[in-house]
Amino acid sequence: MVKYLVGSCIFFLSVCGVLGETCEKPEITASAYVTEDATILTNVAFTTQFTLKCSNGVKDISLYAECEGKSLPAVRLSTDNKYQVSWTEDVKKVRSGDYSVKLYDEESYAALRKTMRNGENPEAVKPLAVVTLNNPGVYQGPWINSELLAVVLAVVVSYAAFSAKAKLSA
Structure with missing residues (x-):
């Protein structure tokens, strides 16, 4: 019984330690893709892939993204901190120019959701990092x-x- 309790406590503390770690001084290396030919499409696809490096060596953290008021999941592609954020937008609503994809860890994303729920200014929550995705424009024929x-x-x-x-x- 004692072994079980000690093992459970060690597991619990290790999980809490992993979840409690935050990325310090994040560095982002990103690439992006935007559908440019929309002659026969109804939606434009936006995709950005990025690598996250933390100065304190934290890896495999859960990330969330926010762009143009949309909450999006950041999907982990591999164990070396590669992530991807993708979404689609109606061709009629797409604008050319830069899109800011704000990245949040679990703690800051929870704070963002709380401010949005309370009707407060979401800009008060500082993102972990920001990835800029450029849309040169969509050719519609x-x-x-x-x-x-x-x-x-x-x-x-x-x-x-x-x-x-x-x-x-x-």
Whole structure:
């Protein structure tokens, strides 16, 4: 019985120690992808992958993200602190420019959710780090469809031909 209690206490303390660690002086190395051709799509995909390095050597922490008012999970890709955050946005709502993806650990994310629940300013909670994702813009096709351009040119050429024929007949 004593062995069981000692083992349980050691397990509990080790779990609390792991969960209680926070990343100090985080360094982020990130890459991003944004769907650029939306001629036949209804949603644009945003994806950022990043590596998190902590000065105190903390690894494998749970991260959460917030971008443009959306709460998103940060998925751990591997054991060497690689993460990914992805989401989609309606083509009509997407803007070009920089998107700030704010990253939070469990403690700061809980504080963020609490401020949002209480109707307070979420900017008061400092994120662990911020990843900037640039959207150069989404191509939605040419301004004038080729079919419309062909019809307009056919009408102009026909009008010019009939006008020239009328002048020759007169």
